[in-house]
Amino acid sequence: MQKIFKKYTIIIMSIAVLSILVINFFLSENALRGRQLETFHAKIDQVIQTMENNQTELASIKKNLDEDYLTRARAAAYVVEKNPGVLDSVEELENLASLLNVDELHVTESDGIIRYSSVPKYIGLDFHNGKQMRGFLPILESAGGDEYIIQEAQPNTAEKKMMKYVGVSRKGVKGLVQVGLEPVRQMEAQERNTYDYIFSRFPTDVGEGFFAMDVDSGEIVAYTGRSEEIAGLEDRGLESLKKCETGAFQTLAGGTQNYVVTRSHEGVLIGAFISNAALYHTFWKNILLTFLYLLAVEIVAVLLLNYLVKQKVVSGIHKLRDGLSRITKGELGTTVEVGGAPEFFDLSHGINSMVKSVVNSSDRISKIIAMSQIPLAAFEYQNDMDYVFVTSKLGELLDMDKEMLERYTKEPAAFLQMIRVFMEGPVENEEDVYRAGAQKYVRIHFTIEETGYYGTVTDATKEMMDKRQMLYENNHDQLTGLARYPYFKETASQVLCSLKEDEICACVMIDLDAFKSINDTYGHDVGDRYLQEFAQVMKELPKDHCLVSRRSGDEFCIFVFGFETEDEIRTLLDGFWKELHTRAVSLGTGEKCMISASGGYVCTNDREMSMIRLLQQADKELYEVKRKNKGHYSWRQCTR
Structure with a gap:
């Protein structure tokens, strides 16, 4: 019996371990991908938020600079109107440009040719030549007297130097006054408003990379990571990468697998990716450790169960079997003695009593238990019986009078329900202990089988009172x-x-x-x-x-x-x-x-x-x- 029990215990425990391992594998993998998806979504949101913040900052800087530059251009026009003598020398114009805190100051007449300038080499340039300069011709062509034009920062016509120009119409004279500045703050803000700049300062974990793809051309416009990985992303194609919004595995250059998450934002597909090697860096180690832990638990459980079955069950059953075998052969003087558990003692004692008295065992066993003064009671019901067998102490332990107990024993279904009601409210932090009265506790062991049910009830009052007293004294x-x-x-x-x-x-x-x-x-x-x-x-x-x-x-x-x-x-x-x-x-x-x-x-x-x-x-x-x-x-x- 012990070998069979051990064999099936090992089979059942092994199946359980493998099942737990498989379930843990799938749950852990889904959890890993879910966490990585949330991480990438958060980081992509951070990239988008940074880009939007930079755009807001750039718009604010541009607005403030435009207003500031326009004010300086109008101030220059006012000075030229009120003090035409300032046009007499380059030095005077340089001083005026310095006072207005501008890099260049140019004045034209109606023909659109620069006649006066703080930069001598620009004198004689014609506003009709060059895309940048032609942008101010509407001022000369307008009949109004308060026209102005603010250009975006761009290379100037003369030297291709990045400049920002503002032009206003002259007062009282046909022509225009133009100021120019190097837009350092605006250029710095524009530089920060690129994905290359954001990615270069964005923290990434080992194996991670980010990219931005133009949705119109399908070209990578910014990225972090190795160039072969980026080439692999371009090879996957725009439509394929768009399907990665909820996370997907993609094979990149060199056949490496990467987990990719993307999101579209204002004509750009922003994505994050991580190699499988980095993603599953600790996953397999954890799976292996889980398997080793479960295997260790299985070995300990099998050994412990095998020992308990041998010591508490098998040895007692063997003794009972041997004793009953001799009795069935006619050796009625045989005494069955089994220790190790109170149940075996009661059973062997009952067998001995039955053999000696050759009478119905129910009353005899009850009297023996009552005489022994052991606070123990037992009950049993088999499907072919019309009553429940109980020992005499059951009513005392369950706080039931004789009449009530007798009524329950005649109704097996009601007796079973009564035991279940008792067991609905176990004492907190106690195993199999239930309240049987104001100051009374019992321990119930109960088993239901196809052929019926049985159980034991022992008095646990002293044990519980001792624990409560100890708890009180400790506190x-x-x-x-x-x-x-x-x-x-x-x-x-x-x-x-x-x-x-x-x-x-x-x-x-x-x-x-x-x-x-x-x-x-x-x-x-x-x-x-x-x-x-x-x-x-x-x-x-x-x-x-x-x-x-x-x-x-x-x-x-x-x-x-x-x-x-x-x-x-x-x-x-x-x-x-x-x-x-x-x-x-x-x-x-x-x-x-x-x-x-x-x-x-x-x-x-x-x-x-x-x-x-x-x-x-x-x-x-x-x-x-x-x-x-x-x-x-x-x-x-x-x-x-």
């Missing part, structure tokens, strides 16, 4: 019975996090006045009575509004909650200090002294505030009270 001070400080902080933090919107709470730090003097003068026994009497006053505070704790020595804490105003909190604390002043402690010499304590508190309705900070603020307030006004309490402004 409460032995001398005063108040909560220990760590338990207090944990409980108070939970209450603080669950405050309602209209509630406030307060943290109170208390220190007993002159306690050391009492301890030193009258001894520790009197000091202990003093602490216990003070703790008793704290215990009398309403439990639905207060958590109380001994912090250490003569320091105590109160956490007040469930109020809507500070006035309610102060009313409660006023009552507490008033009650303190009525409590006298015997000093053992016929003398008595009243309890005196100082306190400081701070309140809040902020559920995000930590208890540590709240306690620290209350401690500071307590220090001020001890320093200025012992025997009373004070508070700080409510923190909201």
